[in-house]
Amino acid sequence: MKVKIHTLFQYLLETTQAEPEAIVGFSLADSPVLGDFLPDLDPTLRLDWNNRDFTGLPELKEHVLRQASLGGLFTPADVLITAGAAEANYLAIMQLVQPGDEIVIETPGWPQAEVLAKAIGADIVKVTRREEEGWHLPLDALADAVSAKTRMIFLTNPNNPTGDLLSDAELREVVRIADRAGAWLLVDEVYAGLEWNGPRAASVAGMYARGITTGSVSKALGLQGLRTGWLICPDAGMVRDAVILRENSSEIMNIMGEVIAEVALRPDRYDAAMTQARGAGKAHLTQMNEWIAAQRGLGWVSPRAGLIGLGRLPEGIDSDAFARFLLGDPYRTFVLPGSAYDQPGHIRLGVGGGASVNLSDGLDRLSCALSDWQAATPV
Numbered sequence: 001m002k003v004k005i006h007t008l009f010q011y012l013l014e015t016t017q018a019e020p021e022a023i024v025g026f027s028l029a030d031s032p033v034l035g036d037f038l039p040d041l042d043p044t045l046r047l048d049w050n051n052r053d054f055t056g057l058p059e060l061k062e063h064v065l066r067q068a069s070l071g072g073l074f075t076p077a078d079v080l081i082t083a084g085a086a087e088a089n090y091l092a093i094m095q096l097v098q099p100g101d102e103i104v105i106e107t108p109g110w111p112q113a114e115v116l117a118k119a120i121g122a123d124i125v126k127v128t129r130r131e132e133e134g135w136h137l138p139l140d141a142l143a144d145a146v147s148a149k150t151r152m153i154f155l156t157n158p159n160n161p162t163g164d165l166l167s168d169a170e171l172r173e174v175v176r177i178a179d180r181a182g183a184w185l186l187v188d189e190v191y192a193g194l195e196w197n198g199p200r201a202a203s204v205a206g207m208y209a210r211g212i213t214t215g216s217v218s219k220a221l222g223l224q225g226l227r228t229g230w231l232i233c234p235d236a237g238m239v240r241d242a243v244i245l246r247e248n249s250s251e252i253m254n255i256m257g258e259v260i261a262e263v264a265l266r267p268d269r270y271d272a273a274m275t276q277a278r279g280a281g282k283a284h285l286t287q288m289n290e291w292i293a294a295q296r297g298l299g300w301v302s303p304r305a306g307l308i309g310l311g312r313l314p315e316g317i318d319s320d321a322f323a324r325f326l327l328g329d330p331y332r333t334f335v336l337p338g339s340a341y342d343q344p345g346h347i348r349l350g351v352g353g354g355a356s357v358n359l360s361d362g363l364d365r366l367s368c369a370l371s372d373w374q375a376a377t378p379v
């Protein structure tokens with residue numbers, strides 16, 4: 001079993017040193033700085049592990065349940081603190097999916113499940129989200145894809161990269177589909193809390209005995225570098241299996257990540273941070289929607305949640321070539337090509353990152369690059 005590189009990570013690796021002057025497509029909210037937390041940290045904290053619980057700080061786990069509205073249903077024993085949602089997904093997939101099992105995934109979607117499933121030797125069944133249907137997950141196609149051989153369904157809600165969102169009623173239907181096959185249902189809700197047209201969707205851990213919810217402080221709170229996330233599941237055996245694998249990878253939690261995340265998720269702080277992130281996200285999405293409407297040949301389905309969506313390039317432009325052209329002089333602007341999501345006619349657009357990404361400047365440069373490209377290659 002060898003984990004092979006995916007085009008998304010390949011592009012990030014190849015462009016890390018490019019030093020762009022603007023980024024359009026950042027997926028996380030403006031990041032706080034360490035000083036924002038110092039008054040609430042204990043300078044005598046020993047930088048050992050938390051010395052209390054191999055599954056994470058109990059008070060942090062209480063906050064995790066609260067933000068997912070699962071407080072009444074679950075106890076901290078049902079939560080495992082992980083190195084981001086990425087590790088939570090990793091632990092669940094690696095412990096539950098065996099060679100020859102079927103895993104049902106969405107496309108476009110976050111590539112992690114596909115990369116790991118390939119390494120495991122599992123059979124991958126894809127359900128396609130289509131732009132003409134607003135990138136919405138087709139539940140009839142999902143039902144057709146799931147069979148008695150399906151071991152796991154892996155979805156992102158909100159979806160990376162389209163920003164589509166499943167409603168509670170749709171999630172209940174997804175649960176019925178999973179239940180008919182006895183499949184595990186992992187829903188990664190790392191972008192939750194940034195819904196633009198309605199309430200946050202319910203977490204599947206609270207809806208299904210084989211439901212697994214993963215999330216983290218990375219996106220809406222902008223705290224990606226803490227590497228602190230979680231897995232919530234009503235199945236105690238699943239949580240235990242995840243801890244066993246974790247003992248053999250990152251072993252324990254990052255103590256600084258845990259204590260800072262605990263402060264960040266305290267109700268007052270969390271609610272204030274979410275109000276701030278939602279306000280900024282909404283304003284920047286309005287700016288992006290207006291900008292896209294003014295571009296010749298560019299379009300997108302505005303995300304229903306989260307800070308990113310897929311921008312459709314004018315006919316005939318290849319996303320890889322265009323992303324590299326845009327990253328070069330004189331534009332020096334980073335976007336992720338849609339090829340990273342099997343969408344070579346799209347680029348990932350987004351509005352996260354706060355002042356550090358120079359969004360307005362990036363959009364101007366993107367406009368210039370588009371018209372320069374079109375002028376150089378007339379159709």
Ligand SMILES: Cc1ncc(COP(=O)(O)O)c(C=O)c1O
Nearest residue numbers: 084085086110160190216218229
């Ligand atoms: C859908 C999805 N899941 C998980 C991750 C990883 O997040 P974390 O920083 O919590 O590990 C990302 C990061 O981009 C993501 O988009």
